[in-house]
Amino acid sequence: TEHHSLHVQEVPGPRRLPEGVGGPEAPPSDPKHGSVLESPDKARAEWGSPMQFVLACVSYAVGLGNVWRFPYLLQMHGGGGFLIPYLIMLFLEGLPLFYLELAIGQKMRLGSIGAWNAISPYLGGVGIASIVTSLYLCLYYNILNAWSFWYLFHSFQSVLPWAVCPLNSNQTGYIEECDTATPTQYFFYRETLNIAPSIEYNGGLHTGQVLCFLLAWAISYLFVVRGVRSTGKVVYFTATFPYLVLFIYLIRGFTLHGAINGILYMVTPKMEELASPQTWINAATQIFFSLGLGFGSLIAFASYNQYNNNFERQAVIVSLINCGTSIFACIVTFSIYGFKATVNYEKCLDKTRLLLLNFFNLAEDTISIDNVLEWIEKLNATYPMEFAQISTKLENCSLERELDTAVEGTGLAFIVYSEAITNMPLSQLWSVLYFIMLLLLGMGSMLGNIMAIITPLQDFKVFSSISLVCLFCMLLGLGFTTPSGNYWITIFNDYGATFSLLFIVLIEVVTVSYIYGIKRFEKDIEDMLGHRPNWYWKLMWMFVSPVLLIALFIFYIINYILGGVPTYQAWNKDTVSYDYSCHVRRISFMFHFVLLFLFISSAKELIFSPIFVC
């Protein structure tokens, strides 16, 4: 028989001596598992209440991606129609995999390495791969929080620093770089990042960023240092406050001038987009990454649950909350888009109006914004010669074009949104609220990433000091505060986790369905919950999700190969697109080789493990 699938009836909890009397606590009667990794003396920490667990999952899953990736995808793939593939993928792929990870964590009561070792010693590498991916994320994710802090602190000024360009040295005009770009772009690329013209360039550290980065790590440390006891209390705030801010922004957004243009643009579906496979692929990947599968965080969180916690209901709740938040954030984003597009459109019309007034010396109130376009026609007809002189200066103002500019990622969060905020009255207040929300979203996800690393390390009592892990990640992460740091972050973001995660989760679901055995898994769940998972879950685990994941995986490989040499956008006086140089390309391959190495290391189990496993 194998140790892995012991069924243990739950016995009443350990008798604990009253606090302060001293002496170690009695060992709990843990459901036994294959390899006893923790000392029998120490009871495993637990969440204070199931609510803390749910909030922790929500806080982890609802992150920056919901705010800055989903609206972009929605815009690119036909507005409201994108919800159809999104929701379909949620039910085909997101929910079952989420449930799977929670089940594993709660059953094995260990972090990712221990859990996967318990399932099959040949596949312990999956756990290590999860930790490495989480490590990559831990290295650079706090920089995003550092940027949020930087913007937050800079909001406490009478004039927001990204609202106006600074003057040049002799005060005759604005700084040229700022003039050719916009003040918000200048503030982000020059003053926040001090970005280098290419990735080759190495400069010193940006002091402001370093300070904010240290602060971000100090806060992360404070939140995780006491394990689930501290994290459990923190998530009450990090999970709920962003919703409050989103709600406030919803009201503010709806009352903004021109917001309705954005909402209409979002809601009107372009059904022809559904025919393109890219839409479905993007929906699948978005669900996948949005729920944070494969990092080991969910396993870590669930391992602190009570054995009989009803995680099935919680999995459904958290997944639906995550999707709902994406849509909610989308509505807010599109109302802001609509506002910004309308403001820009009207500015364009106003410029045209002034041009006409000044050139033709008409009285001021003859042309208003509403009849600019009519007047263009009129003047073109009556004075064609003169009109031809200024026709080159006339911009073609189009609301559609303003709405069509789709932005994602840091560009959306730190440039587009900041610009919209400068146009609102009381902009400092809105700025503070917005960046606090970004901070909480980022911190919540960061907690999950750190727990994903710390939990298995503590299980194995190897390098288990939380302080050391945080210090290590922080010191390595300082490299991202250099002038070329943003380019490195883009590499990590685009290549560090995407490919490996797909592979990890594919192995996960195939392992549980076929190697561990779906029947055994069913029995484990019955043991924990009291009932077996119904046909929907089993169907997804055994057939649909693996097929989907394989399809995604193949697509990624094809895309990667066909994509040719990877390029990146560099910020220069004129933005230029550069090829990644040779050594950089090698580094991006490194991520994928790490995975391979890990699987090779778990393959050694095959060679060196004892023959008998009963």
Place this chain on the structure above:
Amino acid sequence: MIMHREMLGRISLLLCLSAALAQDLCKQDAEHGYKVRLSIKTALGKEAYNWTENEMFLFQSTLAFAMRNHHREHKFEVSNIIVCEETPRVSFWFVVTAPGSNSTLVQRGDVENAIRKSRSRINSVFLLSDETLEFIGIHPTLAAPVTYDSPPWLIAFGVVMGLIVAGIIALFVSSAVQKKRKKQSYEETEDNMWIENGSARDGVRNMAFVEEDKFTPM
């Protein structure tokens, strides 16, 4: 009598000539002239005033004031500011003649310096700003940026960082205190109490013991 008539003729000729000259001096794209554009309705909205002859007179006198401010020794008069090419936009050209001579123009550079010096006074006379009272060719001096002695963001950062560091220190101190207290009370009670579950600490885990009962259903 004859002298009177001749003088009258000569004077009127001179006047006509000067008027003609003045017209010649001020024209569109005059070499030493500037175009002025006012956007009163944009600046004042409902409170906008109409541009009348009197307002033009005010403008001429304000400009004469600016010239006097710049050249302290010369006494510029309203008649030294010649205006022409007025449009419904409310834009017009002007040139400045030297006091005492109706035909010599003040150089462009001089006029520009004079205007720059008194720009804010000129603006306030008409309740306008640099953007709404434009002298085409004279760029508005940009407002000096707000400078702080200590950047406000550092202050905010310091506050938050201080709180966090205080929190971390408090956490460590409290855990150290708790440990000390536990140790103390443990030492006190060690002799008296027989800790019931202490045996688990002393015992050895029996790996062979299988706790599953699936083989022996009752």
